[in-house]
Amino acid sequence: MRSYVRNIKKRPDVPFFNCLLIGQIANGKTSFINSAVTAIADEGRRKSPFTVYSRGKESTTKTLCLCPLLVNEDEDVRLRFYDCRGLHDIESLWFDDIMNIINGHILPGYEFDSNTPITKEHEMYRKDPKLADKMHCVVYVINATAPKEALATKTAEETFEKIRQELTKSNIPQLILMTKVDNFHKNFQEDLEKIFYSNYVKMMRDFIAQYTSLTKDRVLLQANYCGETSISPQKDFLTLYNLQKIVESIEDYIKYVLMKD
Ligand SMILES: Nc1nc2c(ncn2[C@@H]2O[C@H](COP(=O)(O)OP(=O)(O)O)[C@@H](O)[C@H]2O)c(=O)[nH]1
Ligand SMILES: [Mg+2]
Numbered sequence: 001m002r003s004y005v006r007n008i009k010k011r012p013d014v015p016f017f018n019c020l021l022i023g024q025i026a027n028g029k030t031s032f033i034n035s036a037v038t039a040i041a042d043e044g045r046r047k048s049p050f051t052v053y054s055r056g057k058e059s060t061t062k063t064l065c066l067c068p069l070l071v072n073e074d075e076d077v078r079l080r081f082y083d084c085r086g087l088h089d090i091e092s093l094w095f096d097d098i099m100n101i102i103n104g105h106i107l108p109g110y111e112f113d114s115n116t117p118i119t120k121e122h123e124m125y126r127k128d129p130k131l132a133d134k135m136h137c138v139v140y141v142i143n144a145t146a147p148k149e150a151l152a153t154k155t156a157e158e159t160f161e162k163i164r165q166e167l168t169k170s171n172i173p174q175l176i177l178m179t180k181v182d183n184f185h186k187n188f189q190e191d192l193e194k195i196f197y198s199n200y201v202k203m204m205r206d207f208i209a210q211y212t213s214l215t216k217d218r219v220l221l222q223a224n225y226c227g228e229t230s231i232s233p234q235k236d237f238l239t240l241y242n243l244q245k246i247v248e249s250i251e252d253y254i255k256y257v258l259m260k261d
Contacts, residue, residue, distance in 0.1 A: 001240040005040055006071070008078040008247055013258075014132050017079045017250045020101060021177075022163075023141030024149065026053075028179035031224035032141065033067050033081050036243055038225060039236035041071045046225055061085075062092065064101060066108035079247055082108065082135065095159050099166060102138065104129025131257060136250040137173045138163070140212065144178040144201075144221075147208050164213060171256055173249035175218050177242065178208055182223035192234035195221055220245055 008017060021029045034048045041047055050067055065085045069077040082101065084093060096117035100106050110124040118125050126133060140160075143149065167174050181195050182188045184204075188195055195201050201221065209216045220242045223235055 001237075001244045002040060002042060005079065005240060005243045005247055006075070006077060009251075010078070011254065013130070014136070014254055015078065016132070017137070017247065017254075018082060018133075018135050019079060019137040019139060019246055019250070020082045020084075020135040021139050021141050022084060022098070023177075024143075027141045027143045028177075028222070028224050028226075029083050029141045030067075031226055032177060032179065032222060032239075033069070033083070035222075035224045035235060035239045036081075037069055037071065038231070039239040039243070040069060040077060042236070044231055046229060046231065048225075052226070062112040062114070064106055064108050064110045064112070079243070079250075084112075093159075095162055098159070098163055100125075102135045102163075102167070102172065104133030104135070131254075135172065136253055137175065137246055138167060139175045139177050139246065141177045141179060142208060142212075144181045144204055144208075145183050147178075147204070147211060160212070171253060173253050174214060175220055175246060175249065176208060176212060176214060177220050177222050178205065179222045179224060181221045188223070192223055192232070192238065195223070 021032070023029055030050045030052050033050055034046075034052065037047045037049055049070065063085050065083045067081040067083055069079060069081070071077060084101070092114065093112060094117040097106070097112055100118055105126050106118060107124040107126055110118065110122075120127065164174065181201060182192065184198070184200060185194070188198075205219045205221065206216060209219050221238065222242055223238060225232070225235060
């Protein structure tokens with residue numbers, strides 16, 4: 001799985017696979033990216049290129065951040081994450097802004113304006129995005145222990161539903177990363193494999209699938225590194241498994257788009 005992610009096939013028109021992470025603050029987006037770098041690098045130590053803030057300490061500015069998976073000086077994995085940093089709730093972004101990110105119109109570094117979506121005249125607005133500039137996958141990052149917080153208000157629910165429908169129309173893969181699964185039971189912290197045999201985890205996964213109207217196979221179980229200093233082969237395995245699922249869905253999507261053109 002590690003080499004699968006490291007050796008994503010080079011395509012001239014799509015040098016990088018772009019994956020957008022959407023989710024509330026503190027749901028584990030940054031921790032997932034750091035866990036991905038650790039698992040891919042396989043250096044026997046934890047890697048944390050991106051800062052994980054303790055709850056509530058993250059700045060309130062909302063920015064679109066490009067997070068490349070830099071494994072070492074001369075290896076940049078061909079999967080890239082985009083993180084809407086500072087997002088308290090899905091409703092704190094305009095639906096138009098979310099669709100503009102997905103369609104490749106917004107340049108990384110853009111600071112979202114809560115009063116208005118980006119305009120076509122803005123210097124951070126890309127007028128003519130190519131396939132390489134667009135998002136090829138959207139991952140909703142949901143805290144497994146508090147899934148209902150993800151869509152707590154009517155507006156958040158409606159925005160989510162609109163995004164889901166738009167993406168379904170254009171066949172852009174949508175996945176759910178159910179983070180903090182390790183928090184369900186203290187046994188899981190000792191032996192993470194137990195999550196695969198737990199009826200409770202299965203029930204929560206079914207609940208999240210139903211809640212988001214996506215199919216069960218779209219829901220990925222994740223336990224990020226958090227706090228510990230040593231390596232966990234089980235966490236690396238789970239992270240690589242989820243990365244492989246993301247890459248596979250992007251490959252299928254790109255093939256579909258190129259075939260259509
Ligand atoms: N137990 C556990 N804690 C996590 C997990 N993912 C993130 N955290 C913790 O949740 C908090 C917020 O994580 P962060 O990655 O900054 O969330 P973000 O705001 O979505 O980027 C931090 O204290 C992390 O250590 C996980 O999978 N399991
Ligand atoms: Mg973050």
